[in-house]
Amino acid sequence: NLEDMVENTLETTETTMTVTNKDTVGANHATESNSSNTQAVKAGVKTKADIVHNNEKACLIRNNNQIITILHDEKKLTSKQIEYARRIQAKLENEKTLLEVLKELKYISDEEIKAVIRSHQIQMKLGNLLVELGYISDENLQVALQIQCDEEKRRKLGEILLERHLISEDAFAEILALQLGIPKFSPVTSEIDEKLLYRASKKWLESHNLLPIHEGKDGVLIAFWNPLDNQEIQEAKEIFGNRILRAVATKSDIHQTINNILSRKENIKNIEVDENSVINIVHNIILYPGM
Numbered sequence: 001n002l003e004d005m006v007e008n009t010l011e012t013t014e015t016t017m018t019v020t021n022k023d024t025v026g027a028n029h030a031t032e033s034n035s036s037n038t039q040a041v042k043a044g045v046k047t048k049a050d051i052v053h054n055n056e057k058a059c060l061i062r063n064n065n066q067i068i069t070i071l072h073d074e075k076k077l078t079s080k081q082i083e084y085a086r087r088i089q090a091k092l093e094n095e096k097t098l099l100e101v102l103k104e105l106k107y108i109s110d111e112e113i114k115a116v117i118r119s120h121q122i123q124m125k126l127g128n129l130l131v132e133l134g135y136i137s138d139e140n141l142q143v144a145l146q147i148q149c150d151e152e153k154r155r156k157l158g159e160i161l162l163e164r165h166l167i168s169e170d171a172f173a174e175i176l177a178l179q180l181g182i183p184k185f186s187p188v189t190s191e192i193d194e195k196l197l198y199r200a201s202k203k204w205l206e207s208h209n210l211l212p213i214h215e216g217k218d219g220v221l222i223a224f225w226n227p228l229d230n231q232e233i234q235e236a237k238e239i240f241g242n243r244i245l246r247a248v249a250t251k252s253d254i255h256q257t258i259n260n261i262l263s264r265k266e267n268i269k270n271i272e273v274d275e276n277s278v279i280n281i282v283h284n285i286i287l288y289p290g291m
Contacts, residue, residue: 185249187225219243
């Protein structure tokens, strides 16, 4: 418990200062105070400023503001800015997250937020991240987590959120790409090497939620619906090789793109068959005009 840790630190500091004062009997009061602070710092004991900072940090963590906690630790947000944003937040009729309020106050930018998420990927819990960024409410997160806990075969949190329409596919893919530091696939802007698709059967592609995009010197870039699914990644390696680069995409974009490419290939085949049939008919008429 962070609050207990802070209280223990306070007690430790007081004890250290008492010992220091006993050792410096005869010195004046100002000298004693400065000496005890210096020795406390040298001994690794937190100063009063550190303890105040930890108190603020405990409050932030307790409220699942993990991005704000990091921004505060890295001195990109001050305690006064955070406190002022809290006061604004409390007066709003429409519910907003503390991070959204800080952004609107222009205390922090989208780019700074994204940079923090990319540089602290391991620390970030997806559910709390979605709440803090304003994609879902804390109530909806708790509902999804309870469903997850009650299931015998526990599904991924994202599956539950999507199934219950608590978040859109596109928003979920966007935040997953941001959290993992990988690109998000867009069928509009991405060029796809269709030859890669033909390495797998149509049935195999339909039974997996992934799309090979292109092959480069570092490997094959593949968009996964769930880039954390180790089984899916392993099965992709069996088809496309061991050097896999991950991207993320919505399930609908993956299968719609595959269907479009395979349908186009099928149409080309049909056109070729029709052309051959016409040629054969004309050929037979010329050779056998009486028929």
